[in-house]
Amino acid sequence: MQVQTPDWVKHAVFYQIFPDRFAKRDDSPGHVSTNPNQFEPWSDPPTPQGYKGGNLWGVIDQLDYLQDLGITAIYLTPIFQSACNHRYHTHDYYQIDPILGGNEAFTALLDRAHEREIKVVIDGVFNHASRGFYFFNDILENGPYSPWLDWFRIEKWPLSAYDGNLPANYVSWVGNRALPQFNHDNPDVREYIMQVGEHWIRQGIDGWRLDVPFEVKTPGFWVEFRDRIKALNPEAYIVGEVWKDAGQWLDGTQFDAVMNYEFTGPTIAYVAGDRVVRDLVEFHDYDPYPALNAEEYGQKIQELLDLYPWEIQLAQLNLLDSHDTPRMLTLASEDIPSFKLAALLKMTFPGAPCIYYGDEVGLNGGHDPDCRKTFPDSQQWNQDLYQMYRQLIALRHHYRALRTGHYEILLAQDSLYAFLRHLPGADDVIVAVNAGDEPEQLNLETLSPTAKGLELKYGDASTAQSLRSDGTLISFELPPRSGCILASR
Numbered sequence: 001m002q003v004q005t006p007d008w009v010k011h012a013v014f015y016q017i018f019p020d021r022f023a024k025r026d027d028s029p030g031h032v033s034t035n036p037n038q039f040e041p042w043s044d045p046p047t048p049q050g051y052k053g054g055n056l057w058g059v060i061d062q063l064d065y066l067q068d069l070g071i072t073a074i075y076l077t078p079i080f081q082s083a084c085n086h087r088y089h090t091h092d093y094y095q096i097d098p099i100l101g102g103n104e105a106f107t108a109l110l111d112r113a114h115e116r117e118i119k120v121v122i123d124g125v126f127n128h129a130s131r132g133f134y135f136f137n138d139i140l141e142n143g144p145y146s147p148w149l150d151w152f153r154i155e156k157w158p159l160s161a162y163d164g165n166l167p168a169n170y171v172s173w174v175g176n177r178a179l180p181q182f183n184h185d186n187p188d189v190r191e192y193i194m195q196v197g198e199h200w201i202r203q204g205i206d207g208w209r210l211d212v213p214f215e216v217k218t219p220g221f222w223v224e225f226r227d228r229i230k231a232l233n234p235e236a237y238i239v240g241e242v243w244k245d246a247g248q249w250l251d252g253t254q255f256d257a258v259m260n261y262e263f264t265g266p267t268i269a270y271v272a273g274d275r276v277v278r279d280l281v282e283f284h285d286y287d288p289y290p291a292l293n294a295e296e297y298g299q300k301i302q303e304l305l306d307l308y309p310w311e312i313q314l315a316q317l318n319l320l321d322s323h324d325t326p327r328m329l330t331l332a333s334e335d336i337p338s339f340k341l342a343a344l345l346k347m348t349f350p351g352a353p354c355i356y357y358g359d360e361v362g363l364n365g366g367h368d369p370d371c372r373k374t375f376p377d378s379q380q381w382n383q384d385l386y387q388m389y390r391q392l393i394a395l396r397h398h399y400r401a402l403r404t405g406h407y408e409i410l411l412a413q414d415s416l417y418a419f420l421r422h423l424p425g426a427d428d429v430i431v432a433v434n435a436g437d438e439p440e441q442l443n444l445e446t447l448s449p450t451a452k453g454l455e456l457k458y459g460d461a462s463t464a465q466s467l468r469s470d471g472t473l474i475s476f477e478l479p480p481r482s483g484c485i486l487a488s489r
Helices: 056-061 063-069 102-115 134-145 187-203 221-232 261-275 294-307 336-347 383-398 400-404 461-466
Strands: 014-017 073-076 080-082 090-096 119-124 207-210 237-240 352-356 406-413 416-422 429-434 440-445 455-458 468-470 473-478 482-487
Touching: 056 063, 056 102, 063 383, 090 102, 090 187, 102 119, 102 187, 119 187, 119 237, 187 221, 221 237, 261 294, 261 336, 294 406, 294 416, 336 383, 336 429, 336 482, 383 400, 383 455, 400 416, 406 440, 416 440, 429 440, 429 473, 455 461, 461 473, 473 482
Parallel strands: 014 073, 014 352, 073 119, 119 207, 207 237
Antiparallel strands: 080 090, 406 416, 416 429, 429 482, 440 473, 455 482, 468 473
16 A cells, blocks of 8 residues: 655654643633642752643743744643643543643644644543543442443452552553553444544644554554544644554554654764763663664664655654653763754654754753753753754755655764765755764765755854865865754755
8 A cells, every 4th residue: 555644744843842841821811720839830840740830821822932943843742631740641531631721722722823834733642541530430439330341451349549559450551550541442442532533633633642552452443543533634643652663553554653762762872872871761662872883873774764664754753852751961961962963863864853842942851750841941041052953943944855855874984974865856965973072084975966066054164164075076074073964055
């Protein structure tokens, strides 16, 4: 079959928002807090259970900022009613959390974002619900008399939803009794989730990010989900949270893409090397260590590019970090050059780059909840990183080859890595990285028809001064721990 993915994703730059921590408007309509002290102080370190009070009205207030940065799509972590700050414990799939502003705020956000041609993708937590979810709560109240028993996997009685000293006696995600797992084999459960998916597409969302979709084992479940979502909006984006080889879900019948941790790990391992703080990632399902040289990195990237159809590659969600991982800056021992090189590689790789809120201004953080700090005041921004991101995003928007051009590795040796993004009928772009600690001379052989007119578009001025071309041969110097983008026009 012919694989098709949404065209807009191929040209998008995503921004991931953790709603409790990004922005808030205190005088928002329908504000539920009668006492501002119920929320933790915005600038204090986050705690596992505390709320900061961020809301969707605050996100609306920041749309001009996002648009100026060059963002064209937002990915929101869960926003449905829930009794936790991250909202992966869903109480009601049809109600936006009142702390976030309720359905009124989300409708306004969709309208204001779409006015700016910014897409909105939301998180679908469909593997499990919460103890407060109505159907499960009825089981807790009525035991074996509940009409909803088959919605979950009850093992025996009595259930223990809160007392950890007793067996839960029901199946939950990774044994967390706060997250009872749906029985997806039940046709009623299946239909309920399908209708939730359809409802929010009708409300105007532009796609779903699916939480732990690999946990759903029912045959054909995600095939039906795709069919029903695409019937309403063929351009809706369906992206799964799968950390490893996702081939079984990327056959064109289920997801359009996955969160591309198979890009994340090798990229950090190459640019940060031994600076990676291993204690921060040893329990995560991606591999930013051991350190990789350029040749090893090139092999990993080529294997990744060979893994899925090109149409899928162009829709992958490429990231350096997320709410589930340490911030890349902290993971790389706060080394700014490592972060800059990783950002350069992310912004020029096939697929849609995704910025985790605050990365663009130097927000750091280790293990959860530290990786979920609040967005800092402008006086605390790293302006150098902010301007770097603005420049890289603008270049990606300008050069079609950086969005949909083929990816050809030109050099992968020692600390040096370079590649060509080539798109027939468009300007070619060459990206080069020196991850080492010494200046290096690069000599690249390329059949690019635009090679002679290449100019430095991003990088150190010394690279521009050293740039020479002779037929298909291009040579230039890269300072240590730096990268560049070469293009015509």
